Amino acid sequence: MRYLPNTTADRQKMMADIGISSVEELFADIPEQVRLKRELNLPEALAEPELVRHLEDLAGKNGDTSRYTCFLGGGYYDHYIPAVIPALLSRSEFYTAYTPYQAEISQGTLAAIYEFQTMICELTGMDVANASMYDGATALAEAAAVATGATRRQRVVVSRTVHPEYRQVLKTYLEPRGVELVELPCTNGVTTGDNLDRYINRQTAAVLVQQPNFFGCLEDVYSLQRAASGVGALFIVSADPISLGLLKPPGEYGASIVVGEGQSLGLPLSFGGPGFGYFAAREEFLRRIPGRVVGATSDARGRRGFVLTLQAREQHIRREKATSNICSNQALCALAATIYLSTMGPEGLRQVASLCAQKAAYAKKRLNAVKGISVAFDVPSFKEFVIKSEYPLNLIQESLLRHGLVAGPDLGRYYPELAGHLLVAVTERRTREEIDRLAEALEEVVG
Amino acid sequence: MNSIWNEKLIFELGAPGRRAFSLPASDVPEMELDWPENIFREEAPGLPEVSEPELVRHYTALSRLNHGVDTDFYPLGSCTMKYNPKVDEALAALPGFAGIHPYLPEELVQGALQLIYEMEAYLAEISGMDRVTMQPAAGAHGELTGILLVRAYHRCRGENRTRILVPDSAHGTNPATAAMAGYQVVSVPSDQRGGVDVAALGKLLDERVAGLMLTNPNTLGLFDENIHIIADMVHKVGGLLYYDGANTNAIMGYTRPGDMGFDVVHFNLHKTFATPHGGGGPGAGPVGVKKDLVPFLPVPLVDFDGKRYYFNYDLPHSIGKVRSFYGNFGVVVKAYAYIRSLGAEGLKQVSRDAVLNANYLMAHLKKYFYLPYDRFCKHEFVISGKWQKERNGVKTLDMAKRLLDYGFHPPTIYFPLIVEEAMMIEPTETESKETLDRFIDAMIRIAREAEEEPEKIKGAPYTTYIGRLDEVAAARKPELRWRAGK
Numbered sequence: 001m002r003y004l005p006n007t008t009a010d011r012q013k014m015m016a017d018i019g020i021s022s023v024e025e026l027f028a029d030i031p032e033q034v035r036l037k038r039e040l041n042l043p044e045a046l047a048e049p050e051l052v053r054h055l056e057d058l059a060g061k062n063g064d065t066s067r068y069t070c071f072l073g074g075g076y077y078d079h080y081i082p083a084v085i086p087a088l089l090s091r092s093e094f095y096t097a098y099t100p101y102q103a104e105i106s107q108g109t110l111a112a113i114y115e116f117q118t119m120i121c122e123l124t125g126m127d128v129a130n131a132s133m134y135d136g137a138t139a140l141a142e143a144a145a146v147a148t149g150a151t152r153r154q155r156v157v158v159s160r161t162v163h164p165e166y167r168q169v170l171k172t173y174l175e176p177r178g179v180e181l182v183e184l185p186c187t188n189g190v191t192t193g194d195n196l197d198r199y200i201n202r203q204t205a206a207v208l209v210q211q212p213n214f215f216g217c218l219e220d221v222y223s224l225q226r227a228a229s230g231v232g233a234l235f236i237v238s239a240d241p242i243s244l245g246l247l248k249p250p251g252e253y254g255a256s257i258v259v260g261e262g263q264s265l266g267l268p269l270s271f272g273g274p275g276f277g278y279f280a281a282r283e284e285f286l287r288r289i290p291g292r293v294v295g296a297t298s299d300a301r302g303r304r305g306f307v308l309t310l311q312a313r314e315q316h317i318r319r320e321k322a323t324s325n326i327c328s329n330q331a332l333c334a335l336a337a338t339i340y341l342s343t344m345g346p347e348g349l350r351q352v353a354s355l356c357a358q359k360a361a362y363a364k365k366r367l368n369a370v371k372g373i374s375v376a377f378d379v380p381s382f383k384e385f386v387i388k389s390e391y392p393l394n395l396i397q398e399s400l401l402r403h404g405l406v407a408g409p410d411l412g413r414y415y416p417e418l419a420g421h422l423l424v425a426v427t428e429r430r431t432r433e434e435i436d437r438l439a440e441a442l443e444e445v446v447g
Numbered sequence: 448m449n450s451i452w453n454e455k456l457i458f459e460l461g462a463p464g465r466r467a468f469s470l471p472a473s474d475v476p477e478m479e480l481d482w483p484e485n486i487f488r489e490e491a492p493g494l495p496e497v498s499e500p501e502l503v504r505h506y507t508a509l510s511r512l513n514h515g516v517d518t519d520f521y522p523l524g525s526c527t528m529k530y531n532p533k534v535d536e537a538l539a540a541l542p543g544f545a546g547i548h549p550y551l552p553e554e555l556v557q558g559a560l561q562l563i564y565e566m567e568a569y570l571a572e573i574s575g576m577d578r579v580t581m582q583p584a585a586g587a588h589g590e591l592t593g594i595l596l597v598r599a600y601h602r603c604r605g606e607n608r609t610r611i612l613v614p615d616s617a618h619g620t621n622p623a624t625a626a627m628a629g630y631q632v633v634s635v636p637s638d639q640r641g642g643v644d645v646a647a648l649g650k651l652l653d654e655r656v657a658g659l660m661l662t663n664p665n666t667l668g669l670f671d672e673n674i675h676i677i678a679d680m681v682h683k684v685g686g687l688l689y690y691d692g693a694n695t696n697a698i699m700g701y702t703r704p705g706d707m708g709f710d711v712v713h714f715n716l717h718k719t720f721a722t723p724h725g726g727g728g729p730g731a732g733p734v735g736v737k738k739d740l741v742p743f744l745p746v747p748l749v750d751f752d753g754k755r756y757y758f759n760y761d762l763p764h765s766i767g768k769v770r771s772f773y774g775n776f777g778v779v780v781k782a783y784a785y786i787r788s789l790g791a792e793g794l795k796q797v798s799r800d801a802v803l804n805a806n807y808l809m810a811h812l813k814k815y816f817y818l819p820y821d822r823f824c825k826h827e828f829v830i831s832g833k834w835q836k837e838r839n840g841v842k843t844l845d846m847a848k849r850l851l852d853y854g855f856h857p858p859t860i861y862f863p864l865i866v867e868e869a870m871m872i873e874p875t876e877t878e879s880k881e882t883l884d885r886f887i888d889a890m891i892r893i894a895r896e897a898e899e900e901p902e903k904i905k906g907a908p909y910t911t912y913i914g915r916l917d918e919v920a921a922a923r924k925p926e927l928r929w930r931a932g933k
Contacts, residue, residue, distance in 0.1 A: 001793050006880055029822075036702055040795070063547065064545075070548055082467075091510035093514070094726055096517045097516075098724045108509035114456070172595065172766055176595065248487060268546060298920075327620050346491035348470065362478055408550050432474040
């Protein structure tokens with residue numbers, strides 16, 4: 001086996017040093033009644049060329065972005081990935097290292113995380129950021145948990161326009177802690193602004209919103225923030241980092257914690273993972289935040305260096321009193337985002353966000369002009385919007401597939417009241433020709 | 448190594464107006480955005496402004512400050528720092544895997560679903576479980592999922608159990624997980640042989656106990672020979688057994704958590720199944736369960752109707768979702784490729800060599816370092832620096848730092864907590880005898896240095912890019928982001 005260096009002769013010498021005549025002696029302490037008395041039933045080992053052929057076969061059965069033009073959104077997006085990112089991520093000093101416990105031989109990872117934390121603070125307008133979370137959904141759930149601890153309140157209010165899967169994860173995380181989860185209704189694609197005080201009260205630990213929301217619509221974050229701060233609740237915003245190239249950083253409209261999914265920042269779609277969650281907060285929550293945090297310090301000679309810090313929050317020190325059980329995060333994905341943001345710079349990020357907004361606005365107008373199709377919500381939106389159709393969605397989806405296009409998801413699966421509604425995402429990668437083709441595919445169904 | 452890095456962060460490089468990006472001009476008519484004025488960012492974010500060559504040189508320089516498995520030996524106990532096959536990286540990057548959106552219709556992801564479906568079968572077979580979810584993103588995330596499954600199981604039976612038992616040798620994630628799931632954590636002491644103290648366990652077991660979290664072999668690298676007795680005891684009071692899969696590398700093909708009596712297990716694909724650790728992630732922490740817990744698994748599962756693979760959301764008792772979409776699929780692809788490369792006999796040989804390598808190191812090092820549990824180990828073992836500390840005032844931390852000068856990543860230190868001055872050493876199966884011999888030589892030299900030149904060790908490391916960093920200052924006055932002019 002090519003991954004196992006030792007030969008039979010090597011093993012013999014090692015056994016002699018240990019004082020055994022068979023490796024089986026090392027397993028003698030496994031009691032008879034728990035032993036597996038047969039071989040594992042697994043497929044025959046494949047040689048590397050066979051392996052490659054098999055995986056290429058499986059991969060070939062999938063409709064990747066080179067085969068179907070992607071107008072799919074809902075938290076994962078087909079943005080362009082600059083070539084420098086995979087090139088630098090393939091440095092195995094980065095990807096074959098563990099969590100940087102030994103700072104002296106991990107300065108590469110540590111300095112990059114420090115840069116990452118800085119960039120996330122710059123994007124969000126927050127004071128501190130951690131080294132990453134599993135994804136946008138768990139980052140939001142952990143933020144809600146921080147809020148319940150900080151306020152000593154057990155009610156979390158979340159808008160119905162927050163990603164449905166994030167809300168499901170939120171429920172999974174909060175229910176065992178005895179936290180009550182309350183949903184803010186939505187009207188015309190945005191959080192309903194009336195009667196907020198019916199939901200947000202003095203028992204509320206946090207108000208959770210997404211900007212732009214799951215439908216791509218822009219929320220009135222100011223009034224939602226006022227409703228939260230008015231009762232002493234934290235205002236927690238989940239934001240697409242690409243949008244922050246154009247949109248006001250949530251820190252400037254009073255967010256306490258800002259989280260989000262980072263896949264947009266230079267990571268492949270990969271069927272929904274790995275991406276990463278980012279987590280940024282105001283300084284007052286510093287000792288409550290989950291996960292790894294890197295800080296700057298110096299060695300005895302006064303040279304600047306970076307270390308994992310504030311570890312007294314973490315599971316390996318505090319055990320059951322830790323702020324979270326998180327250990328491994330998505331470090332390499334955060335590195336990809338760091339390189340992405342360095343590549344784009346302030347101007348590149350603004351241009352990407354602007355291209356998304358422009359093309360999405362064009363698509364919105366173009367599709368709205370298709371007979372039988374209308375844009376569902378008459379509110380400003382960023383790179384996604386919702387269309388509704390007089391025709392069954394399956395006919396529409398079939399027509400799109402025939403044209404080599406995919407859009408969605410179908411919103412009926414999450415919002416029964418929105419059956420027949422389809423999400424459309426338009427990134428900077430989409431061309432006018434592709435958008436027109438989408439409109440034509442829709443016209444074909446209607447015609 | 449001083450010339451590798453110019454000591455500048457990316458923010459300290461470049462100049463205003465430099466750029467590394469390349470974007471096409473807009474090809475749609477200029478659209479007037481109907482956005483309210485107060486929604487726009489007024490000030491650009493303080494991101495770097497660098498050209499592509501500067502950027503590439505910077506991150507290449509940073510990479511050279513890291514020690515990875517590809518650099519040299521990385522015997523970090525409990526982390527299974529084995530070699531990460533290059534072909535697995537290439538396969539996960541195939542457009543048919545890397546370029547598929549999670550909301551594609553099922554007919555366009557049949558290959559991906561087949562891979563998940565088959566991977567589930569392999570992991571179920573390796574662990575002796577009935578079904579496996581790929582959704583958890585890491586080991587600790589798998590633990591949380593598993594303990595929430597335990598909770599859902601008891602609640603469904605109308606039982607409100609409040610306690611999770613955790614051995615005093617457990618990973619910190621175990622008690623942290625149980626607390627996150629709303630449980631009171633009760634610690635179980637270890638016995639003289641390093642296993643669970645069965646008598647003490649007996650006193651803690653009653654109808655309040657939801658479950659016991661255990662890894663076997665445990666964090667001392669020792670196989671608990673009483674596992675079947677422990678399982679019976681826990682089951683007798685209606686509790687469940689949770690298997691922390693961090694140490695699965697020791698037992699593949701020899702025994703399975705399911706055969707030992709465990710009800711729930713998580714895997715660390717980034718340990719046992721050779722996917723890279725990425726400097727702290729992404730990993731993947733699939734969770735397997737016995738039949739009785741299947742109804743509670745996160746949605747969706749992947750099923751096959753004889754013709755096509757599909758997502759099954761029809762689990763009315765499901766704990767819900769623990770992550771968006773379907774987990775770290777890209778990591779699952781790599782682990783799948785690894786299992787297909789090795790097959791049953793290959794995986795068993797992995798465990799044989801991992802255990803042989805660990806025992807070989809232990810046999811050579813126990814003359815020089817105190818070995819608290821002197822019996823055959825599995826894939827890892829724990830020695831103590833207490834002789835050096837008592838005789839020479841040299842701590843385990845000092846010796847770990849000295850190892851850096853010999854070019855090795857140190858073992859896990861000061862863990863498990865039940866061994867003073869602990870050094871937890873896990874060589875893995877992918878290291879040659881020559882590498883192990885080099886490491887043994889380095890450790891023996893350090894033991895000698897501790898006797899002869901203790902002050903030298905206390906000042907280590909000497910050859911690294913940077914010396915020991917002031918962690919106390921870092922925590923006291925946290926500087927967690929770069930600022931211009933500072």
